[in-house]
Amino acid sequence: MPNDTRLTRRTLLAAAALFTAAARGQDASRVFRITAIPDESPTELARKAAPLVKYLEHRLGTKVEYTPVTDYAAAVEAMANQQVDLAWFGGFTFVQAQQRSGGKVIPLVQREEDEKFRSVFITTVDGIKALADLKGKTFSFGSQSSTSGHLMPRSFLLAAGVDPDRDMKRVAYSGAHDATVAAVASGKVDAGALNISVWDKLVADKKVDPAKVRVFYTTPTYFDYNWTVHAGMPAAQRERVAKAFLDLNKSTPEGREILDLQRATRFVPTRAENYKGIEAAARNAGLLK
Structure with a gap:
């Protein structure tokens, strides 16, 4: 046993x-x-x-x-x-x-x-200094499903009395944050919005000249x-x-x-x-x- x-x-x-x-x-x-x-x-x-x-x-x-x-x-x-x-x-x-x-x-x-994330609005046009100045201008978001490249910038535009679909001359969707910067820098659009993290990285890597493409509005924070x-x-x-x-x-x-x-x-x-x-x-x- x-x-x-x-x-x-x-x-x-x-x-x-x-x-x-x-x-x-x-x-x-x-x-x-x-x-x-x-x-x-x-x-x-x-x-x-x-x-x-x-x-x-x-x-x-x-x-x-x-x-x-x-x-x-x-x-x-x-x-x-x-x-x-x-x-x-x-x-x-x-x-x-x-x-x-x-x-x-x-x-x-x-x-x-x-x-405490934020988005930035950028432009090369001297006459654009505030969100209200985007009326009648061409503009680029990132992807339609982007939080910091579309949803929140759109939300802050609406809060400022600017309806992108009604008040802007043309609205485009670049598909990505770096593509938005390229569209603004090349003059394809008058202004655009992207997340602040990508913007800061592009500036740090000298892939964009902030003297030519400038931030004119930074949003309040969000998750x-x-x-x-x-x-x-x-x-x-x-x-x-x-x-x-x-x-x-x-x-x-x-x-x-x-x-x-x-x-x-x-x-x-x-x-x-x-x-x-x-x-x-x-x-x-x-x-x-």
Whole structure:
């Protein structure tokens, strides 16, 4: 009987070891997919993603792949249909994903900067000094689904008594923040709006001359970007993903590189309630049914 007991214990331990090894093998073989709204050029997005992918692979213990999408709507659909595990959304695309998924997406973290985000209005035209001066002018937003390149600039224009569709000569959508700057700089449009983070980066990298293309209005602050997962992700996995971002700091070369590329001081926890103001602005502007 004692020998049978020892045999049973050995069998159970061996089975447990095999099960654990198999589970680890499955985790290792599974691909964790991330995506991001295409608010900048594809090459810039890929450059920003590369070190983050490597870091997440180490922290999550599984292969991680960055999956580019063609437009903002594709990012929303990919998350709603669980084709990706993690998505970088703007505030408006998060609201859209929440609506599209029936409330089954969860914002995990945002940059500290996203708690008080802003948009800038830019121009090369001397006579444009305030939002009211945009009446009768040509203008470019970014993507139609962009928070900082369309929704919030439109919201502040309406609050200032300027209806872009009625009061402007022509309204265009460039598709991305850097494309908006290019359109204004080249004279294709009289003015445009984009997020302040991209603007500051373009100025710092000397890709735009602020003496020629100038900021004439900066919006009040609002909540914006976040990293979002589907509610179908197990809670333990959500916690691991969130902790990986929250642990990033500039005291290590890896952390500094990732945070600098993400234009972040650090990441902080966020929650769906932070984006109620974005949802209200979208409804008021007629961009969300």
